[in-house]
Amino acid sequence: MTGPRRYVGERVRRNEDARLLTGRALFVDDVRLEGMLHVAFLRSQHAHARVKGVDVAAARRRPGVVAVYTAGDLGDFWRPGPLLVPPPPIPGLLFNSCTQVPLAKDKVRHAGEPLAMVVAESRYVAEDALEDMTVDVEPLPAVVDLEAALAPGAPLVHEHLPSNVAAHVVQRKGDYERARSGAHAVITRRLRYDRGAAAAIENRAVVAQWDPRAEELTVWDTTQAPIPIRNGLAGLLGLLESQVRVVAPFVGGGFGPKIMMFYPEELLVPWAAMRLGRPVKWSEDRQENFYATTQERGQIHDAEIALARDGRILGVRDRFLHDAGAYDPYGLTVPINSQCTLLGPYDIANYDSEFTAVFTNKTIVTPVRGAGRQHGVFVIERLLDYAARQLGLDRVEIRRRNLLRPEQFPHNHEILFQDSAPLVYDSGNYEPALDEALRIVDYERFVREEQPRLRAAGRHVGIGVVCYVEGTGIGPYEGARVTVEPSGRVRVATGVGTQGQGHFTVFAQIVADVLGVDVEQVHVITGDTREFHWGTGTFASRGAVVAGSACHAAAVAVREKILDLASHLLEAPKHDLELADGSVGVRGAPDSAVGLGEIARRANPLRGAVRPGTEPGLEATAYFGPERGSTANGVHAAIVEVDPETALVEVTRYVVVHDSGRVLNPLLVDGQIHGGVAHGIGNAFYEQLVYDENGQLLNASFMDYLLPTATDVPPVETAHRETPSPLNPLGVKGVGEAGAIPAGAAFAQAVEDALAGSGLEITEIPLSPNRLFELIAEAGAGARGR
Amino acid sequence: MPVNQQLPVDLTVNGVRHHRTVEPRLLLSDFLRHELGLTGTHVGCEHGVCGACTVLLDGEAVRSCLMFAIQTDGHEITTVEGLAPDGAGGALHPLQAAFREAHALQCGFCTPGVLMTLVPFLRDHPAPGEREIREALSGNLCRCTGYQNIVAAVRLACDRSPSLRR
DSSP states (O other), rough: OOOOOOTTSSSOTTTHHHHHTTTOSOOOOOOOOOTTTTEEEOOEEESSSEEEEEEEEHHSSTTTTEEEEEEEGGGGGOOOOOSSSOOOOTTOOEEEOOOOSSOOOSSSTTTTTTEEEEEEESHHHHHHHTTTTTTEEOOOOOOOOHHHSSSOOOOOTTTTSSEEEEEEEEEEESOHHHHTTTOOOEEEEEEOOOOOOOOOSSSOEEEEEEEETEEEEEEEEESSHHHHHHHHHHHHHOOGGGGGEEOOBBBBBSSSTTTOOOOHHHHHHHHHHHHHTEEEEEEEEEEHHHHHHHHHHOOEEEEEEEEESOOEEEEEEEEEEEEESSTTTTHHHHHHHHHHTTTTTBSSSSEEEEEEEEEEEEEEEEEETTTHHHHHHHHHHHHHHHHHHHOOOOOOHHHHBBBBOOOOOEEEEEETTTSSSEEEEEOOHHHHHHHHHHHHHHHHHIIIIIIIHHHTTEEEEEEEEEEEEEEOOHHHHHHEEEEEESSSEEEEEEEOOSSOOHHHHHHHHHHHHHHHGGGGGGEESSSBBBTTOOOOOTTTIIIIIIIIHHHHHHHHHHHHHHHHHHHHHHHHGGGEEEEETTEEEEOOOOGGOEEHHHHHHHHSSSSSSSOOOOOOOEEEEEOOOOSSSSSEEEEEEEEEEEEETTTTTEEEEEEEEEEEESSSOOHHHHHHHHHHHHHHHHIIIIIOBBBOOOOOOOOOSSSSSOOTTTTTTTTEEEEEEEOOOTTTTTOOOOOOOOTTTTHHHHHHHEEEEEEHTOOOOOEEEEHHHHHHHHHHHHHHHHHHHH | TTOOOOOEEEEEEEEEEEEEOOOOTOOOOHHHIIOOTTSSOOOSSSSSSSSEEEEEEEEEEEEGGBGGGGTTTTTTTGGGGGGGGGGGTTTTOOOHHHHHHHOSSSSSSSSSHHHHHHHHHHOOOSSSOOOHHHHOOOOOSSSSSSSSSHHHHHHHHHHHHHHGOO
């Protein structure tokens, strides 16, 4: 006998695929209800303006229009949104909380901010009605550039504040000044890292239906966090939490921005549905997505690294500005991630980091896949590249000398992470990951043979090798309920929403292994508050870590119930029993096996007496909250070829070795890495949100904002290493953002290497062929001038 | 022409004839999704770039967000629902099966458009190379997969199913 089949760790095909492939999966915009009305929003054309009035009288008269609302029509319902993520308790921290409002009242603070809402019999009519409206505004000078925003006399995004400072945070460890005074070399650079749109292919959407007989509100929402949305909506609408059901069905990509509390639209659509007594739908169009869905944007770092003669890092000092956009409902998650992730996989004893978050007249900034970690990785990796060059060290060697060693874990960095917990790395084994990446990409052969040979032939090829860590799997907690039904099939309900990660399969694998059932017999439900209403959501690469651990705990509790009942039924001690193939039986006596469905029926009798304290059914609910996040790590190695005439860059090889602890499903982990790298390459070379001096976004369409296509993204070669996390029973760490985080740093190093000798320094991401062309020209001019 | 004018349209979708009257400005994508309830066809940009709304018009891939419903009068449309008529519980099209096998989808939102792009491509290119496959996919945006496993799925489907080449 080979024992029961195990699924965890296997390349299990996804349970959810058939529905998605056949067009039968439900997405929010697919919801069709009798009598449903449709919404369009009037949005500000100006980035910064005083609003004197919005004339909606003509729109209200248009046939087919049911209602038009402006800020003044909202009454007490008009109020600024909650602060979704309060800042960590860092001593001396300054944070000015200015959250978004449902409809702009006296002032607009970014282009695309909603001013009025039309509800009509069709979306076509609702959009017609937008043309009927006129807005009386007094344009104000826009706050766009981060440094200009802080200059004396700059226009103010929020006039009740003395400046455009949204936050000021200092975190230190050790004594950087002392470290610097004893340094062999000190290297400083100004580094810029701008980020783009999340650009999930599905835009946001909200549908709401008020049932007056049941007194229940049902909301279908493309959110990554249905439970907090339910609880928040209930509070604002004066309903019991149990009267509100929020369903996040299949969601067409999240990547961060689909978690907000609240987007104006997701507040106003349910409110209108209750007020009008009819179902109401709003679906964002792509142009709205560019203005109204949160983005992640730039930071400017003035960074300095102090080194010993042998390349050991003595300390790092960093001062940076962070673009918060017009409001800051997401607190300081993004810049604190940057601040913390800069330390990377390295042993840095002295660190002095200070940032200022700045309000600007641009769309709100919240996490996008990576959530500020990119910025930190870019800064430390670039500093190490320049340090290696100055000290005459190989770029790999300088990294190797500074990696944390296995005996240094758990490693306390002595500063606070975004989740308010100390930045402590739980486990890691970094050097073997570096070695494996070098082996796969064949680093030595490339730099000693291939690169010189190709260079001699006039070709410009370069390699980039960078290391990173990713803080994942943060708390507070998630939960799950596991039920064995009389059919023998198993249901798993959990609160996290799902946006393509494969939760329907990974959670099923975990539960199937504990209960000894076929993975396809495990039916997972996520993102429906009627099914499960405790939890926080899908963010920070935490689904598998936190919700996965809760599924495991609930399954273990159900297994105990099965063993208790079966022990009684089969008159055998529990330790002699075995769960396999959907049955429980005495080990070595296959004829004794009883199906789990039969046990479930017996656990729910219709007549007779049960022992006191007995719970009916084979069901258990469990929760898991890690004491802090688990830290994944890895190495990216990229080989590129640059055409200096056109500044086009071709990525010819891309290797990712990563360690996200125990791998639950290599097929899905590879998929996460592939997509992350594509996103990272987009960020590095194709995607940039271009704002002009008036705060107008100049490229708000897929024709002008370039997502990488199948011809732009190279095949990614992956390898998994598994250093288990001690912080959860599965030993897992998150992997959702690992592909995207170091791609910019790897790209910059490789392109610079390809053009070595030209004097080119890449101190900014994103590049584009245009920008790279300019930089090559500048470097050439500089070289000629010398 | 007044926007609320209604015009007749007579078309075949997945083998079923439909007679409707629609506003001339109604997009084919909206007609399929909201009039016929065929919500497998997704809308990602409404300006013809992302490819999520791709359907077959008389066997050729078109962007349903760039066509009006009335333009399909007398024509035959195939949507993703037409590839596997028995739904999620029934038999998958060989290309759909290969997508599952190769993990060629994550959120699945772009997937129907990708499938409807590939069906005529594989009919016309029975044994495509990697470059050809990537060129064929370059009009469909996917944010989740990095395209790698989509390419793998196409190769798998070609290896396994000579019938795709008909």
